[in-house]
Amino acid sequence: MEEFTNIFVGEETVKADSKIIYDIAIIGAGPGGLTAGIYAGRSRLKTLIFERLSPGGQIAVSDQVDNYPGFPEGISGKELTDRMEKQAVRFGAEIVPDEVRKIKKEGNLFELETASSGIVKSKAVIIATGADPVKLPVPEEEKFRGRGISYCATCDAAFFKDKTVAVVGGGDTAIADAIYLTKFAKEVIVVHRRDQLRAVKALQEEAFENPKIKFQWNSVSEHVIGENKVEGLEVKNVKTGEKVLLKVDGIFVAIGTVPNSNIVKGLVELNEKGFIKTNQNRETSVKGLFAVGDVRDTPLRQVVTAAGDGAIAEFSAENYIKNLEYIER
Amino acid sequence: MEKLLKEKDEKYIKDLFSSKLESEVELVLFLQSEGGDKVTKFNSQYLPYTEEILKELVSLSDKLTLTVYKDDKEKEEEYGVEQISALFVEGKNTNKNVIYYGIPSGHEFSSLLEDIIDASRGTTELSDKTKAELKRITSPTEILVFVTPSCPYCPRAVRTAHQMAMENNNIKGVMIEANEFPEWSQKYSVYAVPKVVINDNVQFEGALPEDAYLENVLKGAGKIILE
Numbered sequence: 359m360e361e362f363t364n365i366f367v368g369e370e371t372v373k374a375d376s377k378i379i380y381d382i383a384i385i386g387a388g389p390g391g392l393t394a395g396i397y398a399g400r401s402r403l404k405t406l407i408f409e410r411l412s413p414g415g416q417i418a419v420s421d422q423v424d425n426y427p428g429f430p431e432g433i434s435g436k437e438l439t440d441r442m443e444k445q446a447v448r449f450g451a452e453i454v455p456d457e458v459r460k461i462k463k464e465g466n467l468f469e470l471e472t473a474s475s476g477i478v479k480s481k482a483v484i485i486a487t488g489a490d491p492v493k494l495p496v497p498e499e500e501k502f503r504g505r506g507i508s509y510c511a512t513c514d515a516a517f518f519k520d521k522t523v524a525v526v527g528g529g530d531t532a533i534a535d536a537i538y539l540t541k542f543a544k545e546v547i548v549v550h551r552r553d554q555l556r557a558v559k560a561l562q563e564e565a566f567e568n569p570k571i572k573f574q575w576n577s578v579s580e581h582v583i584g585e586n587k588v589e590g591l592e593v594k595n596v597k598t599g600e601k602v603l604l605k606v607d608g609i610f611v612a613i614g615t616v617p618n619s620n621i622v623k624g625l626v627e628l629n630e631k632g633f634i635k636t637n638q639n640r641e642t643s644v645k646g647l648f649a650v651g652d653v654r655d656t657p658l659r660q661v662v663t664a665a666g667d668g669a670i671a672e673f674s675a676e677n678y679i680k681n682l683e684y685i686e687r
Numbered sequence: 688m689e690k691l692l693k694e695k696d697e698k699y700i701k702d703l704f705s706s707k708l709e710s711e712v713e714l715v716l717f718l719q720s721e722g723g724d725k726v727t728k729f730n731s732q733y734l735p736y737t738e739e740i741l742k743e744l745v746s747l748s749d750k751l752t753l754t755v756y757k758d759d760k761e762k763e764e765e766y767g768v769e770q771i772s773a774l775f776v777e778g779k780n781t782n783k784n785v786i787y788y789g790i791p792s793g794h795e796f797s798s799l800l801e802d803i804i805d806a807s808r809g810t811t812e813l814s815d816k817t818k819a820e821l822k823r824i825t826s827p828t829e830i831l832v833f834v835t836p837s838c839p840y841c842p843r844a845v846r847t848a849h850q851m852a853m854e855n856n857n858i859k860g861v862m863i864e865a866n867e868f869p870e871w872s873q874k875y876s877v878y879a880v881p882k883v884v885i886n887d888n889v890q891f892e893g894a895l896p897e898d899a900y901l902e903n904v905l906k907g908a909g910k911i912i913l914e
Contacts, residue, residue, distance in 0.1 A: 364836070365740070367696045368797035370703060373812060411894050412794070412839040419839060436794075436839060455843070457896050473896050474814035504879040504892030513838035514879045516866050587878060608878065 366436065369413070369443050372452045374475035380404045382675050383470055383480035384451075385458050385621070388415020389661045390651025391486030392442040392451075393668030394675075399449025401676055406478065407446065408470075410457035414439035415488050416615075416652065417661050419512045420531075421538045424560070426661050438661065461621055463644060466682055481682060482646045482675040485622060485634060486668065489615035489652040489659070494526060498582040506588025507609045511535040514608070515542045523608035524549050524591050526579055532612035533557035533565050539610065540570040547604055549574045549593055574604065582609065617653045629655045640671035646678050688735065691792075692743045700800065704748035708807040711750050714741055715775040717768050718757045725763070725771040730789065730867035737772045737790045744799075750807060770868055778806025780853040788871075789864025793836025798845045798862070811850040817901050821855045828908040829859045831884040833877045835866060840894040844881035847900050858904075 381403035384391045391407055398405040417423065420435035429438070447453065460471040461483060470478045491509040493499050499507060508514040511525075515538060523543045525536040528550035534557075536546045548555075548565070553575045555562050565571050576597050583590035583603065591604045617633045627635045627643040633656075634649040636642055642649050650667035652659045692700070718734055719726050726734070738755065745751040756762040766775060766783050774787040776799070785806065791799040805811050813821075830848040834841035845862045852860035865872040865880060875884050883900075884890040885907025895903070905911075 365691065365693075365696065365792050365796045366794050367699060367800070368794075368842075410896060412843060414839055473898060474817075504882065505876060506878050508879050510838070510840070510879070513835055513840065516835050516837075517872075517878045587876060 366440060368440070369447045369453060371455045374406055374408075374454045374456065374472065374478045376476040376478055378404070378479075379467065380406050380478065380480040381679055382406075382482045382484060382672070383408065383468065383478060384484045384486055385470075386415065386486035386488055386618075386651070386653075387413040387443065387453055388486060388488050388651060388664060389417060389439060389442060390488075390664035390668040391415075391484065392439065392446045393665040394484045394486065394650060394672040395446035395451035395668075396442070396449055397669050397672035398676070399446055399451040401672070402450070403676065403679070405451040406480070407451055407453045408456055408458050408472070409453060410455075410473075413443045413453060419510050420534060421512055422534065423661060425558070458621055461625060461647070463625075463646070466646070468646065481679050482648065484668075484671050484675060485619075485642070485647065485649040485653055486651050486664075487618035487621065487653045489617045491611060492614045492616055494579055494582075494609065494611045494613070496579050496582050502582045502584060502588050502609075505586065506584065506607060507582065507611065509611055511538050511610050515539050518543045518608045520544045521607040522547070522605065523610060524574075524604055524606045525610045525612065527612035527614075528552060528555040528557060529612065529614070530557045530561060533561045535610050535612055536571050537561070537564055537568060540568055543608075544570065545572065546570055547572045547574055547606065549577050549579060549591070549604070551578050551596060552576065574602070577602070615652060615659070619653055622647070639674035640667055641674055641678075646675070646682070648675055688739050690743060691736065691740050697743070697747060700744070701747045703800065704750070704803075707804045708748055708750045710779055710807055710809070711752065712776065712778040712803050712807045714745060714751065714753045715766065715777055716741055716753060716755045717759070717763060717766070717771055717773040718755060719771045720758055723758060723771060725768065727770070727868060727870065729869055730772075733790050733867055734772055736792070737774070740790070740792060740796070741774070751803065770871065776802045776806050776849075778803070779809030780811075781806050782856045784852045784856055784859045785849045786859065787862045787864075789862070789867035790836065791862070794839050794842050795834060795836055795845060795862065795864070798842040798849070801846060802849050805850065805853055811853050813850050813854060814897060817851075817897055818854050820901055820905060821851055821858070823905070823910050824855055824857050824908045826908065827857055827859070828886055828904070829861060830904060830907075831861045831863055831875070833863050833865045833872055833875065833882040833884075834880050836864065838880045841881040843894050844883055844900075847897060848883070851904060
C-alpha cells in the first residue's frame, strides 16, 4: 500500500522574468543546483533555478541513499531532494520549469536563451545540469528503448513483476538498481564486464546475500533480441569469447554517465569526455560562469560532493558579483 | 482509514489554495463496486485510497468540491468514462477533458494540485507560441500519458497534456496509472514511463520539452508542422 499512498507535494514553480537582471541563474535543480540555491537565497541574492525535467536530478530515482550524512536509516533520493528544494524555496530561490538552450556572455552579463521564458539575464551563472545515463552500446538500443530497455529502475520496475531482468553495470547505481528490482522481478542477472564489482562494499554484500540476484561476470552486451519487445540479451565473455543468450524481459542499464554540457560547448573548456573543467572555486574558463556536481570534471560524483560544489560555487559567484559591482562603481 | 496527507503537507496545500484559487473547481470521481465492468482485478484495492486522498484534498479549500458517482452508468456515459477509477477536473477552462485514470498519488499528486490551480484561474503557463499552435486543432484529439506513481519524470508529461486540454477543449488529456491498468498498458506496449500516445498513431517515450511535445501532438492530430 505504501508504494502508492506515498505522496509528493512538490514546491510551487514560477515563471522567469525577462525584464529584470538576476544575480545568479542556476541551471539544474539536482543536489548541486539546489544547494547553490539555498546559499544564494540566504545571501538574499535574486536567484533562479531552471529545471527542465523534475527537481531532484538523477538521485531522485534512487530508492535508497545511505551515504548522505545525517540520515542514519538512509533516505529515498526523492525525499532528500524534496527537502533540499523546500529549503532553497524557503530562502527565496525561485524554481522555473524551463530549459536553458544556450548561454551567451554580453559584456558582464549572461544571456540565457530558454525554451519558453525568452532571454533571461543574470550576473553569474552556475551550471548544475548533471549527467545522463550512457546508452547501452548495442545496435538495437533505439529499437528497444522503452520496450524493455530502461534507464530508470524506480520508474519502470513495476512492468517486470515476476519476470527475469538483466542489470548491466557493476557500479553503485547498477547494484542498487539490482537490489531494488528484486522487489518486483523473480530473477535479476547482473551483467558486468569485469570479474568483480566496482560498487561500494556495503552494496556488494547486500547483493551477494540476495538469492534473487545472479551474476554474469566478464561479460559485455552484444545484441538485444526480440520481436516487438526485449526477449533476450546476448552477451560475450571477454576472456573466452563465448557468447551466451540470457532470456530476459527487461534490461536496466547503469554503465556510467555522459555530462549534460552541450549548452556550454564552445563557450567553456571541457575535458576529453565533455565534463566541465573548473578551478578550486568551481569557476570555469569563463569568468562568472561556475559548474557544480556531475557535469563537472571531478573524481567523485555523489550527492554530498555535488552539495559541497554548490556551496563553494555560490560563495565564489557572490564574490564575483561583489567584485563586479565594485569595479563598476 | 488512516489519513493519507501529512499535516505539514496539508498546511502547505491550504496556504497554496487560499492564495491561488479563484473560481470553484469540481473534482468528479467515478467508482464502481467490486466486480464492476470497468474495474480491473489489479486495481480494486486502490479505489478506497483514491477516494480518501480526494476527500482530504477538497477539505482544504472551500472552493473545491468532490462529486462521486458510484455504479452510475448514465453519468459514466455522459463523461465518456473508460475505466475506473476516473477523475475529472472541472473548472473554468475544462470540459470533461482533464482526466486521471487510477490514483493520482506519488509524483502525480503534484500534477493534480497544479491542474486544480489552472482550472480555477482559467489559465495555463504554456508559451504563447504553443497556445497559438494548439488553436489549429479543430477535431477531437486524445493524448494518453502512461505513468507510474514512482516516476519523477512523469508529472511534466501529464501536465503538458492537461494544459493543452485546458487551452483547447478539442483535446482530451488523459493520465493512466500503468500499474492499475496492465491491459491498457499492454495494448500500447508500455514498458517504460512516461509514454505518450496521441490519437493512437503517434507515440513517444520519455519526457520531452514543450516544443517537441507540441510537434508530436500536432502530428498526431494530423496537422502539418510549420517552421
